[in-house]
Each structure stands twice: as C-alpha cells, then as structure tokens.
Amino acid sequence: MSVTAAKGFTAAGITAGIKESGNPDLALVVNTGPRRSAAGVFTSNRVKAAPVLWSEQVLKSGELTAVVLNSGGANACTGPKGFQDTHATAEKVAEALGTGAGEVAVCSTGLIGVLLPMDKLLPGVETAVGQLSEHGGEKAAIAIKTTDTVHKTSVVSGDGWTVGGMAKGAGMLAPGLATMLVVITTDADLETGALDRALRAATRVTFDRVDSDGCMSTNDTVLLLASGASGITPEYDAFAEAVRAVCDDLGQQLIRDAEGASKDIKVEVVNAATEDEAVQVGRTIARNNLLKCAIHGEDPNWGRVLSAIGTTSAVFEPDRLNVAINGVWVCKNGGVGEDRELVDMRYREVHIVADLAAGDATATIWTNDLTADYVHENSAYSS
Amino acid sequence: MSVTAAKGFTAAGITAGIKESGNPDLALVVNTGPRRSAAGVFTSNRVKAAPVLWSEQVLKSGELTAVVLNSGGANACTGPKGFQDTHATAEKVAEALGTGAGEVAVCSTGLIGVLLPMDKLLPGVETAVGQLSEHGGEKAAIAIKTTDTVHKTSVVSGDGWTVGGMAKGAGMLAPGLATMLVVITTDADLETGALDRALRAATRVTFDRVDSDGCMSTNDTVLLLASGASGITPEYDAFAEAVRAVCDDLGQQLIRDAEGASKDIKVEVVNAATEDEAVQVGRTIARNNLLKCAIHGEDPNWGRVLSAIGTTSAVFEPDRLNVAINGVWVCKNGGVGEDRELVDMRYREVHIVADLAAGDATATIWTNDLTADYVHENSAYSS
Structure with a gap:
C-alpha cells in the first residue's frame, strides 16, 4: 500500500x-x-x-x-x-x-x-x-x-x-x-x-x-x-x-537489499560514556573494510573490531573492552575471551556487541559485509 | 642492502x-x-x-x-x-x-x-x-x-x-x-x-x-x-x-604491494585553504569505497569524488570544485567538464586532482582500488 x-x-x-x-x-x-x-x-x-x-x-x-x-x-x-x-x-x-x-x-x-x-x-x-x-x-x-x-x-x-x-x-x-x-x-x-x-x-x-x-x-x-x-x-x-x-x-x-551484501550486521555499542560516542564507535566499526571482509568470510575476527575502536576518540580503556559476536564473548578485558570456534556465523544476520565499559549509553548501527559482488556491482558500470 | x-x-x-x-x-x-x-x-x-x-x-x-x-x-x-x-x-x-x-x-x-x-x-x-x-x-x-x-x-x-x-x-x-x-x-x-x-x-x-x-x-x-x-x-x-x-x-x-590492488591511486588535493584540510579531503576521497570500486572498473566516476568531498568540513564552494582524472578535467565548477571518454585508465597508476579553489595549500594521499581480490584475501582466512 x-x-x-x-x-x-x-x-x-x-x-x-x-x-x-x-x-x-x-x-x-x-x-x-x-x-x-x-x-x-x-x-x-x-x-x-x-x-x-x-x-x-x-x-x-x-x-x-x-x-x-x-x-x-x-x-x-x-x-x-x-x-x-x-x-x-x-x-x-x-x-x-x-x-x-x-x-x-x-x-x-x-x-x-x-x-x-x-x-x-x-x-x-x-x-x-x-x-x-x-x-x-x-x-x-x-x-x-x-x-x-x-x-x-x-x-x-x-x-x-x-x-x-x-x-x-x-x-x-x-x-x-x-x-x-x-x-x-x-x-x-x-x-x-x-x-x-x-x-x-x-x-x-x-x-x-x-x-x-x-x-x-x-x-x-x-x-x-x-x-x-x-x-x-x-x-x-x-x-x-x-x-x-x-x-x-x-x-x-x-x-x-544493500548492493552485493551477504550479511546484515548489527553493531551494538553498549556501556559508552555518551550516546554520541556510542554512535561514533558503532559507525567506525561498521566502516572497517577488513572487518566487513572477515564477516563475509564468516570469520569472527574480533581483533579487527578492537583495532577499529582504537581509532576513535571515545572514552574507554583498552584493557576493559569486551566484544561478543553472535552471543559469544570472544574478547574479554581487551584480550582473548571465549573460544572463537563457538561462534556460529552461518546466518545472514550477524550481531556484534562492543562493550566500552565506560558508562551506560548505547547505540546500534546497521551495516553490511564487503563482498566481491559489491565490488563488481560498483566497478562494472557507472551508477 | x-x-x-x-x-x-x-x-x-x-x-x-x-x-x-x-x-x-x-x-x-x-x-x-x-x-x-x-x-x-x-x-x-x-x-x-x-x-x-x-x-x-x-x-x-x-x-x-x-x-x-x-x-x-x-x-x-x-x-x-x-x-x-x-x-x-x-x-x-x-x-x-x-x-x-x-x-x-x-x-x-x-x-x-x-x-x-x-x-x-x-x-x-x-x-x-x-x-x-x-x-x-x-x-x-x-x-x-x-x-x-x-x-x-x-x-x-x-x-x-x-x-x-x-x-x-x-x-x-x-x-x-x-x-x-x-x-x-x-x-x-x-x-x-x-x-x-x-x-x-x-x-x-x-x-x-x-x-x-x-x-x-x-x-x-x-x-x-x-x-x-x-x-x-x-x-x-x-x-x-x-x-x-x-x-x-x-x-x-x-x-x-597492497592486498588485492590493481591500481595505485594518487589523490592530489590542490588549492585548499590549509594543508590539514587538503589532507582531510585527500583521505576522505581515498577511503570512498564506491570511488575505489569505480577506479577498479576503470570508470572515471568523478561524481563519487564530489560526493566524498562534500562530507568533509574543508573550506570550498560546491560550484567552484574541479576534478581531473589522469589529466582530463572531467568536472569543472562543480558540474560536467571535459568528456569523460577522454580519460585513459588502462595503466596501474591513476592520478586524481581535486581542486578546492579555496587557497594555496596542497597534499597528496596515496591509496589503492577496491577489488574482489582484496575481499578474498581478507575474508578467506584470518589475518
């Protein structure tokens, strides 16, 4: 309608x-x-x-x-x-x-x-x-x-x-x-x-x-x-x-329906000092090409999440950061957490939680994975 | 040695x-x-x-x-x-x-x-x-x-x-x-x-x-x-x-030697108000995935250069922007310039000049195109 x-x-x-x-x-x-x-x-x-x-x-x-x-x-x-x-x-x-x-x-x-x-x-x-x-x-x-x-x-x-x-x-x-x-x-x-x-x-x-x-x-x-x-x-x-x-x-x-995407990625930033910082961190994670490739490959590469967070100006201590991918806390206190082999990434939706341990603000950014199809769709002809 | x-x-x-x-x-x-x-x-x-x-x-x-x-x-x-x-x-x-x-x-x-x-x-x-x-x-x-x-x-x-x-x-x-x-x-x-x-x-x-x-x-x-x-x-x-x-x-x-790259892209920003703004604009252009895909496809898609410039805080007027790709001024005064068919993009090096018409500062950022090989190299295994 x-x-x-x-x-x-x-x-x-x-x-x-x-x-x-x-x-x-x-x-x-x-x-x-x-x-x-x-x-x-x-x-x-x-x-x-x-x-x-x-x-x-x-x-x-x-x-x-x-x-x-x-x-x-x-x-x-x-x-x-x-x-x-x-x-x-x-x-x-x-x-x-x-x-x-x-x-x-x-x-x-x-x-x-x-x-x-x-x-x-x-x-x-x-x-x-x-x-x-x-x-x-x-x-x-x-x-x-x-x-x-x-x-x-x-x-x-x-x-x-x-x-x-x-x-x-x-x-x-x-x-x-x-x-x-x-x-x-x-x-x-x-x-x-x-x-x-x-x-x-x-x-x-x-x-x-x-x-x-x-x-x-x-x-x-x-x-x-x-x-x-x-x-x-x-x-x-x-x-x-x-x-x-x-x-x-x-x-x-x-x-x-994003061009070439095979995954929809929900980036949820929690325990940020402010909502603006939660959005900044979420957007930075969502724009990290290496992470987007890893998600495409169903690889729970949490190091790429941390390296993205590290480029922001948000309040956090590196050794208090926690990251969950599809419910598995693969990074705890800035280091290795639960076994990454436990992460099931077969489905289209992927849920990343980044815990900044710096406050109580939260924000969710949605993005997609980066795929060869995206490259093809945006290189094969002008659009 | x-x-x-x-x-x-x-x-x-x-x-x-x-x-x-x-x-x-x-x-x-x-x-x-x-x-x-x-x-x-x-x-x-x-x-x-x-x-x-x-x-x-x-x-x-x-x-x-x-x-x-x-x-x-x-x-x-x-x-x-x-x-x-x-x-x-x-x-x-x-x-x-x-x-x-x-x-x-x-x-x-x-x-x-x-x-x-x-x-x-x-x-x-x-x-x-x-x-x-x-x-x-x-x-x-x-x-x-x-x-x-x-x-x-x-x-x-x-x-x-x-x-x-x-x-x-x-x-x-x-x-x-x-x-x-x-x-x-x-x-x-x-x-x-x-x-x-x-x-x-x-x-x-x-x-x-x-x-x-x-x-x-x-x-x-x-x-x-x-x-x-x-x-x-x-x-x-x-x-x-x-x-x-x-x-x-x-x-x-x-x-x-960048992963999966088929093009080396020299992004030269000229006539910026300050060197910092020239760097900001150059980096923003260099990070635009759509432009990087277009360059991979040897498509002189200058609209993607302008849409990238438009997201920066640098001093410029949209209707005074000029863009050259491999020596052809495809965008003049924010609009259509020389015939884009004149742009020869067969070689590995691609040279983009973005003229902000706002001062006399300049900076050059080097980047690569975005390719299916980059996606493959960064999704097929952890690195």
Missing part, C-alpha cells in the same frame, strides 16, 4: 524513458488534503543535488501538495542547467495539478554528473498525473528503484489513522541527517511542527544509523506529508512512534 | 617456526656502534600491541642497541601475558648480545588476539644472533613479510654516509602517526634529537599519507637507528631529505 495507505493521497509510477533499461522511472505522490502539512530532512553532504536544493526551499513554507521522483539520473553536479530542469519539473507538475511550483518537492536518484532527459521527463509527468490513483502507492515505490532488487514499503496503523511510506536505496548508504529517497504519508491531522519533530526524532535513530558502505549521497531526502483526511489528531507520542516504526522498517529493508 | 647498507649494523632473518607456512618469521637488527642513537614513531591507534607499548618505553632513553621483529603474530590484545612475552623476547636478545633489555625494541606483526609461540620464538632469537651479518639486511627484510608479496628495502647515500631501511605492510594500511613495521638505519653521526626531528618530518608527509584501506593497525612502528660508524655528521637538511626519500620509497612500495 505504500504511500497511498493513508487516506488523502494518490500516487502513480510510470515509465517515462529516463532509464535505458525501459524500467519504470517516474513516480508522483499527491496530497489531496484537506491539510497539506509537510516536513523533510535532507542529506548533510555539502555537495547537494539540484532537487535537494529545490526541495529544501519549497519546504520552508511547511506545506507540500506533491512530490515528483525520478530514478535514472541524480541531477547532481549539473550546474545551473540542472537546477533549471528541477524547477521545470516542479512547474510541469504544478500546472497539471492546478497548484503552484512552490508546493511541489522534487527528488532524483541515479548517476551523478549527467543532465536529465527533459524531453522524456516532462511528457512523463503528464502521463503520471493521468494515472494518479488511491491504489498507486506500489507502482510509485517500484518506479524509484535504481540498483534496488526489491521495492520497499511500510505501513503502521494507529487508532483511525495511518502512516505509510516508500523508500529506495541500495548503495551509497551512509546518511548524515537523512537518507536515500523516502516519502512517508499520513492521514493524521497534524501541523508541520509536529511532523518535523516526529520525523527528525525518527530519522536520528533509524536512517541515520544505517551505514551500508560509508558513502554519503548527494541526494538523500526523507519527506513526511500529512493530509489530515482521517480527521483524527493522534497523541504526539503515538504518532512519533508510528513514524519511527515506519522509518525503522524501511531502514531495515534498505540494509537487507 | 636494506638495514645493513649503513656501516655499523648487522642483521639476520631466520625461520623460527612461528608461521605455520615454514616461511622466515624472525628478524634481528643490531647497531654495533659506536653511537646508539634512536628515534621512533608509533601507531596512534589507542589499542596498542604489547610490543608497541614496550618499544615506546625503551625508546625514551633515546638509545637502542637492537630491534627484534617477528611476523606470524601481532601480539596485540593479548593482555598481561602478551606483554610478558614481549619483555622475555627483549631479555633473550639482550642476554645473547650482552646488553640490557632496555636497549632492545620489539616489533610484531600478524594476527591480532593470539599469543606468540614462545617455545619457538626464544630459540629462534639464539639462532638469529648466531647468523648476524653485515650482509643480513635482505634476509631481515624477508623475515618480516606477512601478506606482502615482495620484501621492501630502500637505500639513499649522502656524502660519506648512508640511510637504509626495510618495511613490511600490505593491508591495514592507514597510519595515524606512523605505519606498518619499518626499520631505518644510518651510519651518520647524529644525536637522538636530530633523528627524531628528521623521522617525524619524514613520516608526516610519507607514511602518514599512505592510506590503502582506511584501517589503522595496532602495531605500526617506524624506527630510525644511527650507528655513527661513518664518522660523519651531515648537514641536518641533507640528512632529513635522505630519510624522507627512504620513507617515501618504502611507502610507495607498500602501496604497490
């Missing part, structure tokens, strides 16, 4: 011809109201794609009528012409819907440094508007795929209201503030302030803690749109929890 | 049986004087191996008579027993040479988290002492190899004096202050202060700017020993330049 699970939304996903493959490449999500509140978080990469610069601007009003998303090209590092193309796309959507371009967010994904084929994209917008439907969420989710092998959607229902979302992302997954392309909708009757607060709280502990390959995109965008069509204003906490659950679910789907 | 190119040094390399492969695994370098000045730089990893902790201590005197090095085990994360083993190794060398253990540095390399087989190592020390020779430098360089496919040595001669060195290292190459195991000798007649100054100046712009895989070792050690046997005290600048040249040569040999 994706972004049309919530009342007050229509969507479409079509093939505009942007992708050479002929696969669907243009999605449109429209908020039919009555309310048009919206919030968003964007990549913290300082090299931002034209659609990110545009969407940041239009979102300042706190309202959105539509989001148009294309795969097949990121429209990043494309200069003034790229920005004009984004603007023209929003104008085209606005014209077809009878609204203003300042009500239309734009998202793009694909290769950096290439202009979009506007002669295909603009007619595609007309086609998409003609196919808008209350059942179009699934098609929209399919149209934003790039190297994704599956489309990603999630729905959580509250008491008379619903939060639904879609996401794309399989590589360049290491958001600083937001991640990938994600559109979340709700029919809850909420103002922009509540949406913004719930979305930032959710992304901070979900997408921001997904780090598949340490590479931060120029196009990451997460949008949350509220139609108010349910007529219900939920308790903030219940709503925030539903948004967090949808973000968490979509984040997990991104990790499970 | 390696570490015995300079007068006043003997060396040996033997098979003690530490490695299961039966390859040489124990090296000894002895300064026969008359002078015994020494300086060293060590890993900035906060998880330091026992031999690093030991050698840092003994070097405080500013003098060393011998360095004993083993491959086949890092003696890292091995607790109090590991430190005792390092101490016992130094004692054994000192006893055989008729000196004190406080004159003996110890270096180890290999798998983290495993105790060394002292029943093999200590008899090996006796064997090595028996084979010390003014021609033993080559054998010593061979005995410190782990996954290295070739041994690495370098010699630079001054006016009546010589600087020679050996290095090992092929993975976990991302030093913070020093790198890998390196022993450099000279027969120049210089005090510890001059050695220390020359060594730190040299490593800052050589080993510290080699970043093969972003993974910092627990055992990195670079030692510089002076025997004074030439009787000549060179000008400081000439000596410092010779040390820099040896470090640069050894650093390049490490990059060329």
Whole structure:
C-alpha cells in the first residue's frame, strides 16, 4: 500500500524513458488534503543535488501538495542547467495539478554528473498525473528503484489513522541527517511542527544509523506529508512512534537489499560514556573494510573490531573492552575471551556487541559485509 | 642492502617456526656502534600491541642497541601475558648480545588476539644472533613479510654516509602517526634529537599519507637507528631529505604491494585553504569505497569524488570544485567538464586532482582500488 495507505493521497509510477533499461522511472505522490502539512530532512553532504536544493526551499513554507521522483539520473553536479530542469519539473507538475511550483518537492536518484532527459521527463509527468490513483502507492515505490532488487514499503496503523511510506536505496548508504529517497504519508491531522519533530526524532535513530558502505549521497531526502483526511489528531507520542516504526522498517529493508551484501550486521555499542560516542564507535566499526571482509568470510575476527575502536576518540580503556559476536564473548578485558570456534556465523544476520565499559549509553548501527559482488556491482558500470 | 647498507649494523632473518607456512618469521637488527642513537614513531591507534607499548618505553632513553621483529603474530590484545612475552623476547636478545633489555625494541606483526609461540620464538632469537651479518639486511627484510608479496628495502647515500631501511605492510594500511613495521638505519653521526626531528618530518608527509584501506593497525612502528660508524655528521637538511626519500620509497612500495590492488591511486588535493584540510579531503576521497570500486572498473566516476568531498568540513564552494582524472578535467565548477571518454585508465597508476579553489595549500594521499581480490584475501582466512 505504500504511500497511498493513508487516506488523502494518490500516487502513480510510470515509465517515462529516463532509464535505458525501459524500467519504470517516474513516480508522483499527491496530497489531496484537506491539510497539506509537510516536513523533510535532507542529506548533510555539502555537495547537494539540484532537487535537494529545490526541495529544501519549497519546504520552508511547511506545506507540500506533491512530490515528483525520478530514478535514472541524480541531477547532481549539473550546474545551473540542472537546477533549471528541477524547477521545470516542479512547474510541469504544478500546472497539471492546478497548484503552484512552490508546493511541489522534487527528488532524483541515479548517476551523478549527467543532465536529465527533459524531453522524456516532462511528457512523463503528464502521463503520471493521468494515472494518479488511491491504489498507486506500489507502482510509485517500484518506479524509484535504481540498483534496488526489491521495492520497499511500510505501513503502521494507529487508532483511525495511518502512516505509510516508500523508500529506495541500495548503495551509497551512509546518511548524515537523512537518507536515500523516502516519502512517508499520513492521514493524521497534524501541523508541520509536529511532523518535523516526529520525523527528525525518527530519522536520528533509524536512517541515520544505517551505514551500508560509508558513502554519503548527494541526494538523500526523507519527506513526511500529512493530509489530515482521517480527521483524527493522534497523541504526539503515538504518532512519533508510528513514524519511527515506519522509518525503522524501511531502514531495515534498505540494509537487507544493500548492493552485493551477504550479511546484515548489527553493531551494538553498549556501556559508552555518551550516546554520541556510542554512535561514533558503532559507525567506525561498521566502516572497517577488513572487518566487513572477515564477516563475509564468516570469520569472527574480533581483533579487527578492537583495532577499529582504537581509532576513535571515545572514552574507554583498552584493557576493559569486551566484544561478543553472535552471543559469544570472544574478547574479554581487551584480550582473548571465549573460544572463537563457538561462534556460529552461518546466518545472514550477524550481531556484534562492543562493550566500552565506560558508562551506560548505547547505540546500534546497521551495516553490511564487503563482498566481491559489491565490488563488481560498483566497478562494472557507472551508477 | 636494506638495514645493513649503513656501516655499523648487522642483521639476520631466520625461520623460527612461528608461521605455520615454514616461511622466515624472525628478524634481528643490531647497531654495533659506536653511537646508539634512536628515534621512533608509533601507531596512534589507542589499542596498542604489547610490543608497541614496550618499544615506546625503551625508546625514551633515546638509545637502542637492537630491534627484534617477528611476523606470524601481532601480539596485540593479548593482555598481561602478551606483554610478558614481549619483555622475555627483549631479555633473550639482550642476554645473547650482552646488553640490557632496555636497549632492545620489539616489533610484531600478524594476527591480532593470539599469543606468540614462545617455545619457538626464544630459540629462534639464539639462532638469529648466531647468523648476524653485515650482509643480513635482505634476509631481515624477508623475515618480516606477512601478506606482502615482495620484501621492501630502500637505500639513499649522502656524502660519506648512508640511510637504509626495510618495511613490511600490505593491508591495514592507514597510519595515524606512523605505519606498518619499518626499520631505518644510518651510519651518520647524529644525536637522538636530530633523528627524531628528521623521522617525524619524514613520516608526516610519507607514511602518514599512505592510506590503502582506511584501517589503522595496532602495531605500526617506524624506527630510525644511527650507528655513527661513518664518522660523519651531515648537514641536518641533507640528512632529513635522505630519510624522507627512504620513507617515501618504502611507502610507495607498500602501496604497490597492497592486498588485492590493481591500481595505485594518487589523490592530489590542490588549492585548499590549509594543508590539514587538503589532507582531510585527500583521505576522505581515498577511503570512498564506491570511488575505489569505480577506479577498479576503470570508470572515471568523478561524481563519487564530489560526493566524498562534500562530507568533509574543508573550506570550498560546491560550484567552484574541479576534478581531473589522469589529466582530463572531467568536472569543472562543480558540474560536467571535459568528456569523460577522454580519460585513459588502462595503466596501474591513476592520478586524481581535486581542486578546492579555496587557497594555496596542497597534499597528496596515496591509496589503492577496491577489488574482489582484496575481499578474498581478507575474508578467506584470518589475518
């Protein structure tokens, strides 16, 4: 059901011809109201794609009528012409819907440094508007795929209201503030302030803690749109929890579909002095190529965990560090612990616990192993 | 000639049986004087191996008579027993040479988290002492190899004096202050202060700017020993330049032998606001897995360079960035530049220039591509 699970939304996903493959490449999500509140978080990469610069601007009003998303090209590092193309796309959507371009967010994904084929994209917008439907969420989710092998959607229902979302992302997954392309909708009757607060709280502990390959995109965008069509204003906490659950679910789907990955690795840092330090240590472990290779080889090489921790500025004493892999404490007090032969690594999910013995803060970062397939997928052609 | 190119040094390399492969695994370098000045730089990893902790201590005197090095085990994360083993190794060398253990540095390399087989190592020390020779430098360089496919040595001669060195290292190459195991000798007649100054100046712009895989070792050690046997005290600048040249040569040999690499990538950052920012940007580009895969695939994917630059805190404007790959300015003013089809990437060395247009500082970081062979070498067995 994706972004049309919530009342007050229509969507479409079509093939505009942007992708050479002929696969669907243009999605449109429209908020039919009555309310048009919206919030968003964007990549913290300082090299931002034209659609990110545009969407940041239009979102300042706190309202959105539509989001148009294309795969097949990121429209990043494309200069003034790229920005004009984004603007023209929003104008085209606005014209077809009878609204203003300042009500239309734009998202793009694909290769950096290439202009979009506007002669295909603009007619595609007309086609998409003609196919808008209350059942179009699934098609929209399919149209934003790039190297994704599956489309990603999630729905959580509250008491008379619903939060639904879609996401794309399989590589360049290491958001600083937001991640990938994600559109979340709700029919809850909420103002922009509540949406913004719930979305930032959710992304901070979900997408921001997904780090598949340490590479931060120029196009990451997460949008949350509220139609108010349910007529219900939920308790903030219940709503925030539903948004967090949808973000968490979509984040997990991104990790499970990461390029070339054979393992999903949960890096749980416990007993850190602060949450920030727990995140720093978790991210450092998650980005260690040698460890990621070892996990691929089902080798519980805890020395690589310790050597990664040692590069951080977090509070810890080397001789008090403990590491468990899949429940076996292979490192105790900075040295050899339980027999590493006891570690069973046959399954896709691998759980690493790093105990800093320095406080009571904790954080979990999700990552993937590093595989020959990842190398192949990212070296055999431009993406 | 390696570490015995300079007068006043003997060396040996033997098979003690530490490695299961039966390859040489124990090296000894002895300064026969008359002078015994020494300086060293060590890993900035906060998880330091026992031999690093030991050698840092003994070097405080500013003098060393011998360095004993083993491959086949890092003696890292091995607790109090590991430190005792390092101490016992130094004692054994000192006893055989008729000196004190406080004159003996110890270096180890290999798998983290495993105790060394002292029943093999200590008899090996006796064997090595028996084979010390003014021609033993080559054998010593061979005995410190782990996954290295070739041994690495370098010699630079001054006016009546010589600087020679050996290095090992092929993975976990991302030093913070020093790198890998390196022993450099000279027969120049210089005090510890001059050695220390020359060594730190040299490593800052050589080993510290080699970043093969972003993974910092627990055992990195670079030692510089002076025997004074030439009787000549060179000008400081000439000596410092010779040390820099040896470090640069050894650093390049490490990059060329990096695990699984098919490309050596020179990342040159120009027109940065400060040298520190140039290093930060260079290192960030060098650690971007997606870019490293693209280079492996001979794909001049400059968008991945820009997305890496965008994650740094360096001074720059996105629309003033320029990127050249092998002499072709594929990105100009943050957008599409010269035709990427013009880039010839058939050769092993790839040269990336990132122009920040923000000042006049520059720095060069050397790295490698990311390959399926790297994944294989680091996943198929523990190392």
